[in-house]
Every structure is written in C-alpha cells, then in structure tokens.
Amino acid sequence: MTSRALCALALVVTLSAGCGGGSSPASDKAPSKAAATAAAPKINLVKGDVPADWTSTPHDDTNTADDKQITKDVATCLGISSTTLTGHDVLDVSSDDFAKGAPPQGLMVSSSVDVVTSTKDAKNDLSLFAQSKTPGCLQSVFQKLLQKQVASQKGITLGALTVRRANPSPKGVDGAFGFEISLSIQGPGITIPALIEIQGFLKRHTEVSLMTTSFGTPFPASQRDELYAKLVDRAKSSAV
Numbered sequence: 667m668t669s670r671a672l673c674a675l676a677l678v679v680t681l682s683a684g685c686g687g688g689s690s691p692a693s694d695k696a697p698s699k700a701a702a703t704a705a706a707p708k709i710n711l712v713k714g715d716v717p718a719d720w721t722s723t724p725h726d727d728t729n730t731a732d733d734k735q736i737t738k739d740v741a742t743c744l745g746i747s748s749t750t751l752t753g754h755d756v757l758d759v760s761s762d763d764f765a766k767g768a769p770p771q772g773l774m775v776s777s778s779v780d781v782v783t784s785t786k787d788a789k790n791d792l793s794l795f796a797q798s799k800t801p802g803c804l805q806s807v808f809q810k811l812l813q814k815q816v817a818s819q820k821g822i823t824l825g826a827l828t829v830r831r832a833n834p835s836p837k838g839v840d841g842a843f844g845f846e847i848s849l850s851i852q853g854p855g856i857t858i859p860a861l862i863e864i865q866g867f868l869k870r871h872t873e874v875s876l877m878t879t880s881f882g883t884p885f886p887a888s889q890r891d892e893l894y895a896k897l898v899d900r901a902k903s904s905a906v
Contacts, residue, residue: 694784696871697871698756702781702872703757705872705904706781708903709897709900709901709904710778711762711764711775711777711897713764715896716893720764721764724762725776727760732814736807736808736811740804743803744797744799744800744803756783757779758779759779760776760778760779761776761777769851769860769881773878773880774879775876775878777874777897778875780874783871784871785840788840788868788870788873789841791868791873792841792843795845795866801845802829808827808829808847809824812824816851821853821854823853824851824852825849825850825857826849826850828848828849829846829847830846832844832846832865836895839867839901840867841868842866842867842868843866844864844865845863846863847861847862847863848861860879861879861884862877863877863879863890867897867898870905872906876894
C-alpha cells in the first residue's frame with residue numbers, strides 16, 4: 667500500500683473546506699485571491715517547523731479518479747450533493763509533505779490552508795463535520811477505497827479500519843474539528859498499525875488542518891500538539 671492511498675483517507679476533510687450554501691451577509695466580503703495567496707504561506711508548515719533529519723517533498727495536489735470517487739461516495743452517504751463538498755473555495759494550498767522513516771516505522775505530517783468565500787460557508791463546514799453519521803460514512807467509504815488499493819498487491823491485506831471523532835479545542839479560533847483513522851496493514855509475517863490524525867480549525871474565512879500519519883510507533887503527541895499550536899498562532903495573525 668502506498669502512503670498516497672493512506673493519505674486519501676484525509677482527502678474529504680480538505681475537499682469539504684468549501685462546503686455549505688446559501689447567501690452571505692452583505693458585510694461578509696469574500697477575501698480576494700491575492701489576499702488568500704499572501705496569507706496561506708504565513709500559516710502553513712515549513713521545513714523549519716520539523717526536525718532537521720526529516721525529508722521534505724512538494725505536496726501532490728492532483729485530483730485523481732479515486733479522489734473524485736471519494737467525494738461522490740461521501741456526499742451520497744451524507745445525503746448531500748458532490749458540489750456541496752467542493753464549491754466556494756477562493757484558494758486551497760497544502761504545505762510540503764514532511765516525513766521521517768518509512769513503513770514499518772515511519773512518520774509523516776502536512777498542513778493545508780483553505781480560504782472560502784464567506785464565514786457562513788466556513789461555519790457550515792463545521793456543522794457537516796459534526797454530523798453524527800460523518801465518522802461512519804468516512805469509515806465505510808475509505809474501507810472500500812483501501813481494499814481496492816491493496817487488491818493488486820500480492821501478500822498484502824488490510825485489517826479493520828475505524829474512524830473516531832476527535833475534539834480539539836484551541837482558544838481564539840471560530841471552531842474546530844478532528845478525526846482519528848486507525849487501521850492495520852498485514853504482510854508476510856508482519857502487521858503494521860497505522861494511525862492518521864486530522865485536526866482542523868476555522869479562523870474568519872480560513873480553514874486550517876494538520877494531518878499526521880504514523881506507521882508502527884504513534885506520532886509523538888507533544889510534537890503534534892506543538893505543530894498544531896503553531897498553526898493556530900499563525901492563523902490568529904494572518905487568516906483572512
């Protein structure tokens with residue numbers, strides 16, 4: 667199984683950063699693309715945020731057929747249209763992908779900044795994430811996706827996948843959300859546990875998320891929390 671297949675688990679969170687609908691108050695002026703473009707790099711993670719022995723790789727933002735199918739399947743499960751999950755973005759920018767090691771013992775982290783047209787759209791995102799059926803929808807859709815990913819890899823099987831809601835509560839933001847996705851990958855004579863943690867928050871029109879992935883050893887909680895705190899502090903001063 668590739669790391670990209672595992673990272674697809676988090677795709678719906680970043681895709682749905684523009685979800686919501688309805689009109690916005692006249693005073694809620696959409697940020698310009700220039701303003702959003704200037705703000706994003708002031709918030710996202712950079713190489714200096716991780717230890718020197720971690721590698722840095724440009725993030726692949728290609729929207730593949732699997733990515734589109736994820737969006738469609740999750741929307742169907744939630745009872746909404748696919749366009750609800752993908753509309754209203756002014757800008758969507760990811761940090762580089764930072765990594766140390768590789769399966770069976772490896773860590774990865776990245777962040778993303780999504781700027782949407784109205785604060786109403788952004789707050790509607792949070793209500794979508796808060797739906798009681800959202801974890802179950804993510805679980806069923808991604809179990810199906812990953813089974814497809816491993817089907818062609820001889821000797822590799824996928825264990826049970828579970829999605830649990832996390833509840834980050836940073837101060838000074840306009841709302842937050844989180845999910846923990848756990849699974850196991852089985853090969854000849856080895857079982858590798860994997861955990862993906864997604865923590866996000868909203869500040870004005872800007873939605874920021876941190877994604878950590880660990881194979882074998884869990885991602886150090888203190889390091890994860892430190893990175894998340896950096897994103898929150900930067901968004902307080904730079905979000906649009």
